[in-house]
Amino acid sequence: MFVLVNLKAYPCDPIEIAEAVRDVSDASGVDIAVAPQTAHLSQVAETGVETWGQHVSPVEHGSHTGSTLAEAVADAGATGTMLNHSENRLKLADIDAGLAAAERVGLDTTVCANNPEQVGAVAALGPDAVAVEPPELIGTGTPVSKADPDIVTDAVAAAEAVDENISVFCGAGISTGEDLVSARELGAEGVLLASGVAKADDPIAALEDLVEPL
Numbered sequence: 001m002f003v004l005v006n007l008k009a010y011p012c013d014p015i016e017i018a019e020a021v022r023d024v025s026d027a028s029g030v031d032i033a034v035a036p037q038t039a040h041l042s043q044v045a046e047t048g049v050e051t052w053g054q055h056v057s058p059v060e061h062g063s064h065t066g067s068t069l070a071e072a073v074a075d076a077g078a079t080g081t082m083l084n085h086s087e088n089r090l091k092l093a094d095i096d097a098g099l100a101a102a103e104r105v106g107l108d109t110t111v112c113a114n115n116p117e118q119v120g121a122v123a124a125l126g127p128d129a130v131a132v133e134p135p136e137l138i139g140t141g142t143p144v145s146k147a148d149p150d151i152v153t154d155a156v157a158a159a160e161a162v163d164e165n166i167s168v169f170c171g172a173g174i175s176t177g178e179d180l181v182s183a184r185e186l187g188a189e190g191v192l193l194a195s196g197v198a199k200a201d202d203p204i205a206a207l208e209d210l211v212e213p214l
């Protein structure tokens with residue numbers, strides 16, 4: 001299972017969480033990555049943790065003030081990026097161009113989608129992975145794998161129907177090892193989560209609990 005910890009714009013210490021993710025990943029052997037704010041990518045990557053961008057812009061070098069250039073994200077030490085998170089939705093053409101930008105610099109790509117229908121649509125653009133995250137469950141602590149397991153199984157089927165090599169992740173409300181096991185049983189190869197770690201009093205304990213049953 002792959003675990004991507006999205007720090008969003010939460011008021012957490014990105015280095016403390018990066019070091020916790022690195023240590024728990026090393027000790028458990030579970031592939032865990034962290035996606036900090038773009039401005040923190042270099043500092044986070046320097047800890048040695050697997051580092052992802054939260055977004056890259058659908059642009060090349062040029063006159064694009066305020067953009068998140070894929071080249072800069074890769075130079076900062078990221079090895080992957082999310083696109084189209086439900087809190088940063090993109091037009092289909094921009095997802096396509098964002099994927100091209102990420103692929104240009106060798107970043108792994110995970111395109112988020114709100115439901116299985118959108119998973120099928122974005123899978124057609126050829127990302128490495130898709131992630132289904134029902135927006136109404138994000139940040140609630142109620143895991144998608146329990147609240148609406150069909151969303152996960154339907155997302156797996158929708159991606160497989162397009163390309164069986166695309167990995168499917170799920171996210172929203174996931175915070176415990178039990179949630180990860182349920183996600184895996186529903187066919188997900190990974191999870192995206194945020195508040196369960198970024199808002200935890202003890203991020204190491206939260207991460208250890210997550211990977212314990214794997």
Ligand SMILES: O=C(CO)COP(=O)(O)O
Binds near residue numbers: 133138
């Ligand atoms: O949006 C998410 C991950 O990208 C999920 O957020 P929560 O884990 O806080 O529900």
